[in-house]
Amino acid sequence: MTTQAIPREPQQDRSRATRQRLLEAAIDCLASVGWTGTTVAVVAERAGVSRGAAQHHFRTREELVTAAVEYGSDIRVDQMRERLYVLADERPATLEVLTLLGELYTSPLFRAALQLWVAASSDDQLRAQVVPMEARFGREAHRLTVEALGADESVPGVRETIQATLDLVRGLGLADLLTDDSARRDRLLRQWALTLDSALGRTP
Amino acid sequence: MTTQAIPREPQQDRSRATRQRLLEAAIDCLASVGWTGTTVAVVAERAGVSRGAAQHHFRTREELVTAAVEYGSDIRVDQMRERLYVLADERPATLEVLTLLGELYTSPLFRAALQLWVAASSDDQLRAQVVPMEARFGREAHRLTVEALGADESVPGVRETIQATLDLVRGLGLADLLTDDSARRDRLLRQWALTLDSALGRTP
Numbered sequence: 001m002t003t004q005a006i007p008r009e010p011q012q013d014r015s016r017a018t019r020q021r022l023l024e025a026a027i028d029c030l031a032s033v034g035w036t037g038t039t040v041a042v043v044a045e046r047a048g049v050s051r052g053a054a055q056h057h058f059r060t061r062e063e064l065v066t067a068a069v070e071y072g073s074d075i076r077v078d079q080m081r082e083r084l085y086v087l088a089d090e091r092p093a094t095l096e097v098l099t100l101l102g103e104l105y106t107s108p109l110f111r112a113a114l115q116l117w118v119a120a121s122s123d124d125q126l127r128a129q130v131v132p133m134e135a136r137f138g139r140e141a142h143r144l145t146v147e148a149l150g151a152d153e154s155v156p157g158v159r160e161t162i163q164a165t166l167d168l169v170r171g172l173g174l175a176d177l178l179t180d181d182s183a184r185r186d187r188l189l190r191q192w193a194l195t196l197d198s199a200l201g202r203t204p
Numbered sequence: 205m206t207t208q209a210i211p212r213e214p215q216q217d218r219s220r221a222t223r224q225r226l227l228e229a230a231i232d233c234l235a236s237v238g239w240t241g242t243t244v245a246v247v248a249e250r251a252g253v254s255r256g257a258a259q260h261h262f263r264t265r266e267e268l269v270t271a272a273v274e275y276g277s278d279i280r281v282d283q284m285r286e287r288l289y290v291l292a293d294e295r296p297a298t299l300e301v302l303t304l305l306g307e308l309y310t311s312p313l314f315r316a317a318l319q320l321w322v323a324a325s326s327d328d329q330l331r332a333q334v335v336p337m338e339a340r341f342g343r344e345a346h347r348l349t350v351e352a353l354g355a356d357e358s359v360p361g362v363r364e365t366i367q368a369t370l371d372l373v374r375g376l377g378l379a380d381l382l383t384d385d386s387a388r389r390d391r392l393l394r395q396w397a398l399t400l401d402s403a404l405g406r407t408p
Contacts, residue, residue, distance in 0.1 A: 033326045034323070035240075036239075115322060118239075122237045122241065130382060157398065160394075164392050164396050164399075168371050168372045168375055170378050171372055171377075172371050172375075173375075174318075174374055174375070178324055178325060178338065188371065194361065195368075199399050
């Protein structure tokens with residue numbers, strides 16, 4: 001072993017960049033035109049990548065979409081973690097945490113993920129890939145929410161209340177699918193913050 | 205005008221029965237094979253109706269599916285109303301109401317509606333039909349929940365808490381899409397009943 005730097009491999013970098021462009025274009029495409037309109041060819045064109053290069057990375061729509069939603073989920077969890085760490089000095093207000101969650105579940109990524117879930121609900125092979133991915137994302141979102149709220153899950157009922165909060169924001173994501181639900185969502189989350197403070201014994 | 209009975213019109217009855225069979229088959233079909241697999245031809249076959257007769261009632265998939273979800277929503281609201289009226293003698297426990305809502309949002313109808321919402325999210329024409337229908341269903345579900353819980357919406361925050369309850373069960377419906385979530389849902393709703401009793405000042 002030497003300390004000499006390993007020469008960069010431009011081709012590998014290019015390949016990684018191409019893959020990432022395809023994943024990002026796939027999320028945009030799913031969120032805007034839906035599952036039926038999201039094919040490898042359409043995504044390749046949107047990403048400015050040749051169809052051949054795209055198919056080198058992803059042979060099927062299912063492969064591309066699953067990879068895209070996983071990539072996007074990782075990014076959203078990282079963003080959530082970062083933003084919560086910024087708030088960590090001053091203990092974040094419950095409403096700040098809820099607002100972050102509300103954003104997470106109304107983003108283009110949520111819309112893209114929703115397309116994937118719905119497609120997977122009638123496709124066993126796709127479902128087998130999506131279920132463990134969603135379980136992992138769900139655990140991460142739960143853990144981050146517990147940390148952000150400083151909730152003590154050893155207290156009976158706290159775990160279920162945190163879960164209910166995540167199911168609520170998931171429902172809010174669905175409510176935002178066809179119309180802009182942001183004004184109602186803001187009122188609802190302000191009230192939810194009070195309910196949560198009382199249920200968790202948190203001082204507002 | 206006479207008091208003589210108007211003769212029944214068997215052809216009209218048959219037509220109505222055919223329409224109803226198509227609507228019910230469309231809900232089953234959407235819930236099991238999804239939007240892409242739900243065509244007028246497939247639904248006609250499932251309903252045991254000729255393709256010509258089916259197309260006499262519904263020219264396009266969009267027409268059929270929208271009518272089916274509307275029909276199913278009306279039936280579910282009626283069922284919910286009936287079941288709540290049965291409970292009305294003894295004031296229903298909060299958990300009973302939540303369990304009813306949980307069933308409503310994990311039924312084949314919810315799955316069918318979800319397929320329609322997701323399709324409408326990238327189809328402006330379909331969206332224009334679905335949005336007022338969903339608004340009407342949402343108002344009905346809200347009104348029934350308020351009645352069932354005997355909630356007083358003139359108290360600040362109560363309206364938002366009822367809305368949150370409905371968004372929560374909608375999120376629970378989504379969580380049940382790919383895996384059987386019933387055990388977690390039961391625990392969560394038991395805890396939510398306690399939170400709701402406290403938030404609404406309801407004695408359990």
